[in-house]
Structure formats: C-alpha cells, structure tokens
Amino acid sequence: MCLPNVARAVVTYNVLSFGAKGDGVRDSTGPFLKAWASACSSTQSTTIYVPKGQYLLKNVEFRGPCKSKIKVQIDGTLVAPLDYNAVGKSRSWILFIKVNRSIMFNWANDIVISSLTSINSQLMHLVINSCNNVMVSNVKIIAPDDSPNTDGIHVQGSTDVTIKGCNIRTGDDCVSIGPGTSGLWMERIQCGPGHGVSIGSLAREYNEAGVENVTLINSNFIGSDNGLRIKSWARPSTGFVKKILFQNIVMKNVENPIIIDQNYCPNKLNYFWGEDKRCDVQEYSRNLGNKSSSDLRL
DSSP: OEEOOSSOOSEEEEGGGGTOOTEEEEEOHHHHHHHHHHHHHOSSOEEEEEOSSEEEOOSEEEEOOOSSOEEEEEOSEEEOOSOGGGGTTOSOSEEEESOSSSSOSBSOEEEEEESOEEESOSSOSEEEESOEEEEEESOEEEOOTTOTTOOSEEEESOEEEEEEEEEEEOSSOSEEEOTTOEEEEEEEEEEOSSSOEEEEEEOSSSSOOOEEEEEEEEEEEESOSEEEEEEEOSSOOSOEEEEEEEEEEEEESOSEEEEEESSOOGGGBOGGGTOOSBOOOOOOOOEEEEEEEEEEEO
C-alpha cells in the first residue's frame, strides 16, 4: 500500500533500521518517531518505508515543519492497540501536523492519500482539518454499522479537497463536512452502511465559517441510514451553506434519501456542550442557498 505525494525520493529510511518490529505485538511507536525525525531533518527528499508486516503503534504525532519533501510508503499494516484507553486523552491515533507535502491531516498543504485501507477505527478514520489542495483516492474504510462516531472521512476548514473512488462502510457518516469547507469535489463514492454524506452539524458556535462549493457526482448509496444530508443546530449562527451540487446519485434501500434538518438535536440533549438537558429548539434558519440536484435516482 503506497501513499505517494512527491517526486522520487533520494534517501530512504526503513523503519526496521530504527528498531520497528513487524510482529504486531511489540510497540513500534518509538522507532517510527525516530524514522520521522531523521526524514524531517533531512535537507534531501526522503521516503519513510514500512515493509510487509504488522506494526503496533500507540497514539503518535508526526510533527513538522520539515526541511524537505517526505513520502511515506506503507507495504505493511499499522495496528492500533486493542485497548481503547491506550489512546489516552488524544482524540487521534495517528496525527500528521504542520507538515507540507507529505501525508497529513492538520494545517497541511498538497496532500495525496491513495490506496489506503482503514479498519475499525475507534473514532473518525480520516480527518482533513485546515488543509489546502488535498487528493484522496481509492481509499477503503470499514467499521461495524453500529459503531458510533466512526465517520469515514471528515473534512473541515479546508479548501480544494478531492475525494474519489472510495468505498466507505461505517457506523456514522461516510463523509462528513464541517464548517469552513470550500471547494470540495467528490465522485465515485460507494457509501453503505453508514449515515450518508452529511454537511454539518453546523451552528455549534455563533461565529462560524460557512460551507460552499461542494459537489458530489456519480456515487452509490446502498443500505445506508441516510443519503444526502444537511444538518444544523437550532441556534443563531453566522454560518451558511451554498453552491451545493448532487448529480447522478443512485440509492438502494436508503431509509432517508434526502434530509435538510435545521433542528438537529441527537437524543434531544445538548450533549455536545456538556449540558445534560433537552435542546432549546428555536426558530432560527441557516442560509441554505444555491443547492441543486439532477439525475437523482431513489
């Protein structure tokens, strides 16, 4: 499995050379961090190579900025701890942060993620947050249909993101789209089971960036709870949704094909804000403009 993003690397760092063990039992977190440190400090283009085998990783943060372009090539399998609590207070298992031209999720530019398989993530499988110019292709995501908060791909605060040729089977949204997303292109998405492709939930805060220029074409939903969804809390907000296109979408055995919900309140509780009380549903409306759909078959 290869996740490419840069031109041909000059220097290769094999994680085995740093002490990683491919038995899926012994912890390889330290060796992976050492390989990253060497690649990140190199002034030449580098490849971090993960050969065949199973590599146990605890929650790990690969942090930049780095001095050169980095490519991560994974021919093996990265294995998370069986104990959910091993991640600790972190909400992520593997995090790439402040790194340009590599594989990353937070505050990063020029990303390519290809031919990746993610199985049974504890929470969201792939998060693209505050990034620019991202390509996600041929990714497979698998989780039980009753697993909570296991969104397949979550995008927020990012621009010019493309997601294509992905097969997503999960217990939450196949693709979730948060505030500040602009220029998101999705095509050939296979979704189901799952909660569909969702914009939101929005209006979590009053001062919130909008969502615009989102396109989904040539995709299939099979056995998902929802199809296409826009959801916002019933609270005043500066947020908005506009310029949304859904085209050539096929749905089979989808419970709720299209939902626009401006009174979103799961379980009727304000749990998101830590409040143990019922939602205060008010008559507020988000700005939902310039939406269109064509050739939608249910």
